[in-house]
Amino acid sequence: SNAIKYSFEDSNIDIILGFTDNIYKLEIKNEGIKIADTKAIFNAYYQQKDKNIGLKGKIYMTLGELLFKLLPFTSIDDGTVKFLGWGLLSDSDKIITSIEMFLFFIFIYTTTKLIKSWINDKKQINILSSILTKYKDKDIGLEYNNLVAEIEKSDKNLKHIWNEFNESLIKKETLDGKYIIRNSIDSEYFFNKDTMISHVGLKLYSAIPGILLGIGLLGTFFGLYVALVQLNVSDANQLSESIKILINMAGVKFAASIWGLGLSIVFTSIDKFLEFNLDRKLELIQKQINEM
Numbered sequence: 001s002n003a004i005k006y007s008f009e010d011s012n013i014d015i016i017l018g019f020t021d022n023i024y025k026l027e028i029k030n031e032g033i034k035i036a037d038t039k040a041i042f043n044a045y046y047q048q049k050d051k052n053i054g055l056k057g058k059i060y061m062t063l064g065e066l067l068f069k070l071l072p073f074t075s076i077d078d079g080t081v082k083f084l085g086w087g088l089l090s091d092s093d094k095i096i097t098s099i100e101m102f103l104f105f106i107f108i109y110t111t112t113k114l115i116k117s118w119i120n121d122k123k124q125i126n127i128l129s130s131i132l133t134k135y136k137d138k139d140i141g142l143e144y145n146n147l148v149a150e151i152e153k154s155d156k157n158l159k160h161i162w163n164e165f166n167e168s169l170i171k172k173e174t175l176d177g178k179y180i181i182r183n184s185i186d187s188e189y190f191f192n193k194d195t196m197i198s199h200v201g202l203k204l205y206s207a208i209p210g211i212l213l214g215i216g217l218l219g220t221f222f223g224l225y226v227a228l229v230q231l232n233v234s235d236a237n238q239l240s241e242s243i244k245i246l247i248n249m250a251g252v253k254f255a256a257s258i259w260g261l262g263l264s265i266v267f268t269s270i271d272k273f274l275e276f277n278l279d280r281k282l283e284l285i286q287k288q289i290n291e292m
Contacts, residue, residue, distance in 0.1 A: 007030040007031060011031035012031060013028065013029070013030045013031075014027075014028070014029040014030075015027075016028075065080075065081045068081045070255045070258060070259065071083075071100075072096075072100040072104075073085070073089070073097055074093075075088070075089055075090065075093050091226050091230070092223045092224075092226045092227050092253060095219060095222055095223045095226060096219055096220075096223050096253060096255055096256050098219075099215060099216065099218070099219030099222075099223075099256040099259075100219070100255065100256060100259050103212060103215055103216060103219075103256070103260055104263075106208070106212060106215070107212065107263045107266075110204070110205065110208050110267065111267060111270060114199055114205060114267075114270065114271060114274065115270075115274070117198050118199070118274040118278065120198065121196060121197050121198055122277075122281070124155055124158060124196065125196060125278060125281045125282065125285065126281075127155055128151070128154070128155075128158055128191075128285055129281065129284065129285055129288070131147070131150050131151055131154065132285065132289065132292070133288070134150075135147050135292070136288065136292075139178070140179075140181065140292045141174075141178040141179045141180060141181065142178050142179075144171075144181060148162065148166065161190055161191065161195055162190075164190055165183075165185075165187065165289075168184050168185040168189075168190075169181055169182070169183055169184070170182045170183070170184055181292075183290075186286075187285075187286045187289040187290055188286050191282060191285055191286055191289065192282065193275070193279060193282065196278070196282055197275065197279075197282075199271075205271060208264070208267055209264035209265075209267055209268050210264070212264040212267065213261055213264045214260070215256075215260055216256045216257045216259055216260015216261060216263075217256075217257050217260060218256075219253075219257070219260070220253050220255075220256045220257040223253035223256065227253065230242075231243070
């Protein structure tokens, strides 16, 4: 019974009966886990702890194989994770691979757009910061018109924001052509994340983490659905084998959910990191304007 219990799936068990020197010898050989301590097998209640026999001779999948199986176009073939062509994949593996490729496309496309948006916003913020730094040690009452002219030439969006800010300023011109300037509204009202960071507040970027997670879950459940539909319940003999295959392969279907959750976390982290980076620069700009 132990030879059957501890043998690899689809392996052979050899029963050999021999007669040598007037002694009958019964030998049983199986293909399975080796006995670690042969001296202890005759001890009462002795059991070897390692009984985790996997698919076709594999005791277990290594961590590397588990991570490797998360990749698209991979399948478990003969107990080993391998890259396979599209035509060699099972129906459920095709579904998971399709979902994973779709997740990668959404993640790469939206992350690329996010980074481009961040580069443009950073450029705009750096331009305004350099102009304000240039006039930091100058008499803003005398140089205000030059400051406004330089900002208007630098960027269309900066021109629009500064013109709105300019309308809130209280300016009084003295006889010598100098301006006494006071602001009636804090600069933060005009120069903030909503006006200076283009992707903040866009529904597309805020929805991406949820979309990635939802697609991953959909792929997992659809893959399980296909596996369950193909379960053969008409034949009692085949049912046991079908259930065994389903259980062994069920974990694979969660690869889509793992990718969906993982990519949503990565996208959110990138988004918040870039936003925090620009937010710090905006705080410095607000401080520069208020101190002018």
